[in-house]
Amino acid sequence: MTGPVVTGTRDVAGDPGVVGLERLSLNQATVKHLPLGEVVALCARHDIPAIGLWRDRVAETGVAEAAAAVRRAGLRVSSLCRGGFLTHADPDARRAALADNRAALAQAAGVGTQTLVLVCGGLPPGQRDIGLARRMVHDALGELVPEAQRLGVRLGIEALHPMFCADRCVISSLGEALDLALHFPADAVGVVVDTYHVWWDARLVAEITRAGSRIVSYQVGDWILPLPQDTLLGRGHLGDGAIDFGPISAAVAAAGYRGDVEVEIFNAGIWAAPADQTAATVRERFAAVLGGR
């Protein structure tokens, strides 16, 4: 299960911004409270052909059984979430983070995906030197590259929304993620485009174009207001918020990305809803908003 996995499919329509349902992936965080086996079954019931896995749920099942379950269901694994949290002043913490990321790379290969999504980490506690934190990310990536290459898994740097810069991810724009990725071989480090995090950026289309084949994942979720008390959970179903998905999808397609498109929504209300209702809405909205139907 450590070799390349073909996740690419063709667009269903001539419009480059149109994404067909055959590329829909359900990131399992969208139905956070389900164990892996139930998410796999959910995808099968709703004709969702791919899944984005999370390490905590994979760990509950075990890598081998998780891989077998998705294989039995005929699902592609579009990515594993997540590695990262690479910003540590303490050497022991740094070593532990690197070990954890090596383990994550192995798990990604084990479940049959070529993409490990990274949330790079915020400012180390009590520190304000954002340049230093960014260098910590850079240096840690350099240490992880050989293992990524050996396993055939790419580290996907995800720019998180700038409101998470202090505490979760000092990489705050796609351009910055790409500048970082370009320091490393293309078979080892790429970037993740997540609409929720980058939609506001006036440079977005230009940076997607520049990213080209460095794009290793395209994740979609909408920006809804008001932000909740826990700002991690402010995402909405496609179409419920402010994001104009067409131009972003068109740019991602023009950049050459043909892989799965993950719906990833962190939202307490959606988590509380019946999973079948959520999966049905995910599919409907994907068809309506991304598929132009």
Added chain:
Amino acid sequence: MTGPVVTGTRDVAGDPGVVGLERLSLNQATVKHLPLGEVVALCARHDIPAIGLWRDRVAETGVAEAAAAVRRAGLRVSSLCRGGFLTHADPDARRAALADNRAALAQAAGVGTQTLVLVCGGLPPGQRDIGLARRMVHDALGELVPEAQRLGVRLGIEALHPMFCADRCVISSLGEALDLALHFPADAVGVVVDTYHVWWDARLVAEITRAGSRIVSYQVGDWILPLPQDTLLGRGHLGDGAIDFGPISAAVAAAGYRGDVEVEIFNAGIWAAPADQTAATVRERFAAVLGGR
């Protein structure tokens, strides 16, 4: 009171990132619940030489009396907040916004400041075309430029934090604000650097450098966590949060900005505190964090 007002002073020390107390300005939103006369008296009591005014408080007093009050107290007026909200699909709403901004320019001139701070506006209700919203800002600025030039007041485009992109300001980074400003004459349109909104940006120092003499205001406030339910109110006293002010101040100074530095903090807890305590803290923190004392 419509002529140029000298707001420039010299740095107190050789370090270009050091800002002396003689450049401290208290933005009156930091003590939001005080009427203008009381904020003027507060500044005088705490040896704060400049003030950033808000239109609602100026309107209560009247422009002439507001101007007389700050003049009697020997204060400089570093800016007037705020114009903007220029994104309207409805022609009547657009005309009203332009009229309101012309009035704001006149008020700025009337109270003796050369800087009108703009919050440009979010997506029009129900719309998702962010490019169109940005063009609305652009076109409205073009209509306001002649009046700005006539009055000797510069329109200061403030990039707001991307978390406000949908509802308050589609201009989300300093570079974007600057690209917009550069379409217009330098005596009419500039940019505002507000640390709270732009500190996360990997391109910040480069964009400040590029902005040069287009910088018409430097505002400071700290980024504290967790964000409150009302994300407008998440700012902290200098030193209480994640922002490294030295490199930003050094870049602003290197760009040639020598004007007043406004402390602007929206925070319900600070608003509830006694104003004299707030003013004392503002001054102490300014000296300690920006002044290197």
